[in-house]
Amino acid sequence: MAKITVTVNGTEQVMDIEPSLLLVELLREKLRLTGTHVGCDTSQCGACTVLIDGSAVKSCTVLAVQADGAEITTVEGLAKDGELHPIQRAFSAEHALQCGFCTPGLMITAIDLLERKGAPTDADIRHAIKGNLCRCTGYHNIVSAIRSAATEMRGATTPMKVGAEVKR
């Protein structure tokens, strides 16, 4: 067993865990944050994407012990004080989700992109979300949603910050 401290969606968690526990298992099984999904075994689908210290990462390919000391943001942590994140609003407004299974991972990856590139082209967006598979939408509306969230985030008076700044 290993003792770790992680901050998940702003709340510090101290836990004793098996080293073989994956971060996604910690989130889903120990913390019951089931908005982060598992869609494949091989790091392709991106359904498990979360932010670790501000970077989008596949939580099925990270040991929970590796996240010791990190700040993690999951889909449950995107809305602040009941206010949806612009990406959440955009996904709904642009009909960028159907079954909704891949949606949390896609929104998280989009946030990583938009935090670093305020005005991405459609090609930038498509390239950035290559690691997130969606079988329902054909991506057309997802691209529109990310584009429209970019516009909103650029126009926002205070820049949106999700998770922490990169520390390492």
Place this chain on the structure above:
Amino acid sequence: MITHPFTYAAPTTIDEAVKALGRSRDAKVLAGGHSLIPLMKLGLAEPELLVDIGRIASLREIKSEDGAIVVGALATHRSIADSSTIGKALTALAEAAAAVGDLQVRSRGTIGGSLAHADPAADEPAPTLAFDATIRVIGPKGRRDIPAREFFKETFETALGPNEIVVEIRFPAPAGHAGSAYAKFPHPASGFAIVGVAALVAVKSDGTIDRAAIGVTGAAAGPFRATAAERALVGTRGDASAIGAAAAKAAEGVTMLADLTASSEFRKQLVMVHTRRALERALERARG
């Protein structure tokens, strides 16, 4: 899910890490984990001990030092792709790092992990070879510097000795009017390189090619230097016919891999085409 139990150590210095590795016959270094963890999930790797070097902060650095660019083993693909130091001097490395997997994998996967794992379809071995980088490793017997050409063996094997850890990769900054580029044909599903070619060229003031180095990954059991193509290029003016003739030699003498996605004959074609494309872009930059 990882079903097999293992012991975990998270040292904060390289010395501690080397010592920790000595505690088990079956220990593995964990860097970003993006090669190792997928294998462990599939049950295709079952190390008894994982030594996580992720807490050794010094290994994340990218810096210029004595005419070389030194990339720490824990530099992520993403930090390499985004680094202006690398982008300017080692364009092919930046492009190769940007071509790894996807955004999430690049956020976490490291160059040291990738080189040590030596997947024959990994991207970064190609520029590592083309730039004649040196891989610095530290082990129980101390430090040694392994030239890239000696580092890579075949499929998943390197010159790393027991309990040695890759700590940094030293890329000599190309001198003179040099330019480089990486051209890749990715596996459509996994994103690994079916073929990846890193080309570095330097031109003299009269426009003739002074130096050419071509590293190829994905195509064979291990990454290789396309030496026949390099030789064919040096001394030419790098016009279309010279580049074409050189590219045609890029797979010379190398046994090409074959799999569901690409036969050996298609791989050979891709090596030639991507060598030409990498050379064209590299030359354009060299003449820049």
Place this chain on the structure above:
Amino acid sequence: MHFEGTADIGAPRERVWEFVTDAQRVSRCGPDVQRVDVIDATHFKVVARAGVGAIRTTFALDVVFTELRAPEHAAVRARGHAPGSALEMTNTLDLADAAPGRTTLRWASEVTVSGMIASVGARLMQGAADKVTQQVFACIKEQLDSPAART
């Protein structure tokens, strides 16, 4: 998967034959062999951890000599399993006299993997299997070439 190769061994044919048909000795050339149980002269069980680099998995194999024509030809069939996978391997070995005191060992190996390794690990396993097979025969050569083995 099919692999084949030739080894030029610095030992006479009889000694090579003796070695390659001796379960205990030849097994030592297997990758990371953890246990060998000899059932009878032509049948033995092996537990080995096979792999290359970080890739490594444990196989439990039933090995049978299906053909023995001393000292020139042998065929060995190995059947077994690894977690979620099955493996069947047929090896043929042909010995021929080379220069005096030297033997040419021609080997061919037909490997069929089923289950997880076939469906998920194909990209990784082809190269690894080739490598492991090469290593086994390199080891046989080395064992027989080395002066220690001549005692």
Place this chain on the structure above:
Amino acid sequence: MTTATPSTYIGARTPRKEDPRLIRGSGVFTDDVTLPGMVYVSLVRSPHAHARIRRIDAAAARKEPGVVTVVTGKDAEATGVLPVFITVPGMNGSKHMPLASDRARYAGDAIAAVVADTHKAAKRAADMVTIDYEPLPVVVDATKALEPGAPILHEELGTNLVFTYPVKGGDIDKAFRDAEATVKLHIVNQRLIPNAMEPRSVVAKFEAGELTVWSSTQIPHFVQLILSVNLGLSQNKVRVIAPEVGGGFGSKLQVYAEELLIAHLAKTLGRPVKWTEDRREAYLATIHGRDLVEDVEVAAKRDGTILGVRIRTVANVGAYLQAFAPGIPTILHAFIIPGAYRIPAFDCEVRGAYTNTTPVDAYRGAGRPEATFAIERAMDRLADEIGMDPAELRRKNFVPPDAFPFTTISGITYDSGDYGPALDRALAMADYKGFEKRRAEAKARGKHRGIGLSSYVEICGLAPSKANSALGVGWGGYESARIRVHPTGAVQVFTGTSPHGQGHETSWAQIAADAIGVSPDDIEVRHGDTFESPGMGVGTFGSRSLAVGGIAVHNAAQKIREKVIQIGAHLLEASPADVVVEGGKVFVKGVPEKAKAFGEISMAAYLASNLPDGMEPGLEATTYYDPPNFTFPFGTHVAEVEVDPETGTIEIIRYSACDDCGRQINPMIVEGQLHGGITQGIGQALYETAVYDANGQLLSGSMMEYHVPTAADVPPFALDHTVTLTKTNPLGVKGIGEAGTIASTPAVVNAVIDALSPLGIKHIDMPLTAEKVWQAIRKAGEARR
């Protein structure tokens, strides 16, 4: 309540009611359900594609820490056999048990179930179950499986032939005698893996004699029915819940082995049980799609008039027949091959074959993509043969608008259609006329550019119970709805459909809102719980939900409206003929200021003190809707591609589509269905294929090898539509869930072949991977040298 006028909501781009929970991550999928005392199952699956099971040794697994039990086929016989819902004449059915006990027939066939306190313990112990297999000869290819001497999968049948299914009409011999031009094509419609993003999952608990099952399914009512019959439980004691379901595409249109098994284990162990497949299991043991080979011949006059189509098909059903498998290459494929064309003679024969591969069943489009691919590729080959423009050839043979209702040569009746305008619009969007200039410009850059189209008609709204029955479908095709208006006026709609991304909560609310006269905001649509919905629901598949389930909602809502008007008229002392319900208000026409609120009417219905004489109290309606016919959406899609001759890489430059699904309830959802469908069809055309080796090993067994399209693989889509109402149902709606998949595959392949036709290339089998295209170009180059 907001004000509105009738038919305000139908046709609006109403944001989805489903979204708020899904974008917050609070939607509950089956694997998110965790119950106290729950145990977990890991299945031991055969690594061999065909093997006799000589002995199963689970002693070591049983001793592992945390293991509760290990169950094999003999222990689980109480689950009964897996159901098949369709029977075609002369069919050789297979006996399919949740756990195979004597023989494994495909790599992935489940042999044993390990139950443990944790998922990890179960998985670890599963590796310790030792099974002594005797490998048997394997057959993977359906055509080979039908040859003499092929290994037989089901010995009791003595053959691998599942069925021979003929569909004929007209004089085919005369058609070929009179032909001035003929073309022949051999088509491989490759096997696909559905890859719903959510892996399948089942959770079951048995408490106080009541079984509750959560399952990632498209058909909760069928699951409930089969569980109750097979496990010997009274149906009112079996509750099946399909919570959030993460995509299905037909792959969750089954009663699966695991559903029976997990329910059985919960019942026998008395503890809640969970099983969730990993992606590898999804590849092996969740149904695959397509996999048929066809030989198509077309007879025509030189002016392009088609005289006849002959087609011979061999369909691979895999190792066992799954629920709907017999109906897909037959009913849904053979009948629709004539497509949008008036074809005087037709001769089709489909044979099905068992092979040592994962069972094949419905995958998005199910039969219709195969049919459309066959006819649309044949049209392009014919156009090429007679030197006619492919668009003109199609137009010439279209069923003309004045011919409807039109009975095709295969014997089905299209109620309405107008194919020309959709073709015209699609061509205009694609700038078809300007294409040759773009081809020349690409050539100057060293690229081959091509344009391809596909005009389709599909059969959907899979419903009419009598027609279904005549075709061998063992269950009615109606759909149900129940609307409950609470005393306060809150409206709940319970539907028998079971969406998994299609947005029924939104569209059904729009339909009910218009019919009742309230706002969709005041309507809650509930689905996927057999204890809430009407007695029987059929489910969501075959683009049927709207044209059947949506109409059931409409009809139930009409009943509510009628009763509201009756009560309103009574309270307002007016004639019912003069009373209207609008914007949540009930009033006499022209006197809106004296309105009763909708809630006052519903309250009156329950107070029951002042109702018209003889009226029952309450405000609730249940309907079952069984339509008179199927529906037949249609359209034309146009793809434009560029091929890099050096690498064989294809880029889709432009994609334009004009579809006609009748009235659109929510155009935003219609477009979303098209985008996703088109992408799946592109996947088949260019990227996706399940590859088996000769030993029956699935080599493309993970997302590392099997290429599910990414955002970088597909272009943006330009969509337009025409509206030709169907007369089959009161809303004139048809269905759009599968149209994109049906239309896009041939459009893309036709475009690539068009790009390469200057090189003399006539056909490349799907998927058109880089290497296949490069090899074709190279061979064409050699041939011309």
